[in-house]
Amino acid sequence: MKERIQAAARRLGEAVSYPTISHFDMEDMDLDLFTEFLAFLERSYPLVHEKLERRLINGYSPLYRWAGTDPSKKPVLFLAHYDVVPALDEGWEHGGPFSGAVEDGRVWGRGSLDNKSSIIGLMETFEMLLEEGFQPQRDLWLAYGFDEEVNGRHGAMKIVEWLEGEGIHFDFVLDEGGAVADGSMMGIKEVVAVIGLAEKANASFEFTFTGQEGHSSTPPQHTSLGYMAEFIYKVERQPMPVRLTQTVEKMLESIAPYMPGIQSKILAKPRLFFPLIKGSLLKNKQTAALLRSTIAFTVSQSGSAPNVLPKESRCTANLRVLQGDTTARVLDHMKQVSGMDYQVRPIAIEEPSRSSSTDSKAYTHLTRTINQCFPEAVVIPYLMAGGTDSRHYEPIADNVYRFQPLRLTEEELALVHGTGENLTVDNVGRMLDFYKRFIETLD
Ligand SMILES: [Zn+2]
CATH class of the missing domain: 3.30.70.360 (Alpha-Beta Plaits)
Structure with a gap:
């Protein structure tokens, strides 16, 4: 497992090395880099690309479906995004904002946390489960936005349009948002695992x-x-x-x-x-x-x-x-x-999201897996001040939850969208552990 985590960290580094910066107008984006990034995913995760259905929505948003054994059960969708915000060249150690260097036990560079981490965590887990011959009961879907940082008009919104057209409705959607952090921000001593139920x-x-x-x-x-x-x-x-x-x-x-x-x-x-x-x-x-x-x-x-x-x-x-x-x-x-x-x-113009339920089976499953992987943490539902792609998915999902299985310090959180963004290799390991358990025990 240790080698797997190291290899995953290196692949996260490679993911970071494509400067997939999004802009409000698609014309301003260097879309060749986005295509290169998708080719990198194909190269790195051969089983996922062999066994799962994949289609590209609007040219750059990959949508994957792993067919489950029980079609009577509602499908589940995991979200992530691979676009990043721009980065200043100055102030970065370890070879600049897009080096993706793995040094001092960390993966360095823009997007290492927000949000290429989710993509590598999910891809690595799916590849591992396929290697082991695992078969999910429900359909498992993956969808990756390419303009989340600028509102998701071309990525998430187009994916939702396509899914709506196909009449696909999810039990729940899991996206970035909350994480495991010090409870001091909530005025308590305990470590907290916060799950975003809604966003403004x-x-x-x-x-x-x-x-x-x-x-x-x-x-x-x-x-x-x-x-x-x-x-x-x-x-x-x-x-x-x-x-x-x-x-x-x-x-x-x-x-x-x-x-x-x-x-x-x-x-x-x-x-x-x-x-x-x-x-x-x-x-x-x-x-x-x-x-x-x-x-x-x-x-x-x-x-x-x-x-x-x-x-x-x-x-x-x-x-x-x-x-x-x-x-x-x-x-x-x-x-x-x-x-x-x-x-x-x-x-x-935008309207506030719905609030997802804390009484659903999905929420219970999420908190149970958090308790197993982060036994020190208290689970707290919360309202997110920032936005994610997941709000676009509300019409096609019973519930939308925002949580990424990472243990982050206040300093690490402060580096998101800033200079020096990084993710520890330990956190790469935590993602693999969490997503694997979460999927294996999803009934
Ligand atoms: Zn993000």
């Missing part, structure tokens, strides 16, 4: 304010820039109302037994005690984001010269919409609290 929507809008043109020596009371500043000021001062959603309620209930003293009793009934705990949850920006839809102003454009009044001023707001809200409701809120006139242009 990620929507962006541009707001345009119009004012008088002319010379700045004879200005009106407000320029378009002044109006825009007033708008931003008012919206920031009056955030969206606070609410306790079911997912966050479940999360707090799961943390409660590990909190000290009275806090444990209070958090065990978060809805009852919400007026009491709300204040302290709002003090921390991580937990505050779990309680409301957020609005962040991220881009602005205005003016051309020091002595010219700007006719138009524009700003962009990124909205993260909480379950129970809609994007339209957040826009109404902005209108209402500002009481101002402006034009709105959508950049990306």
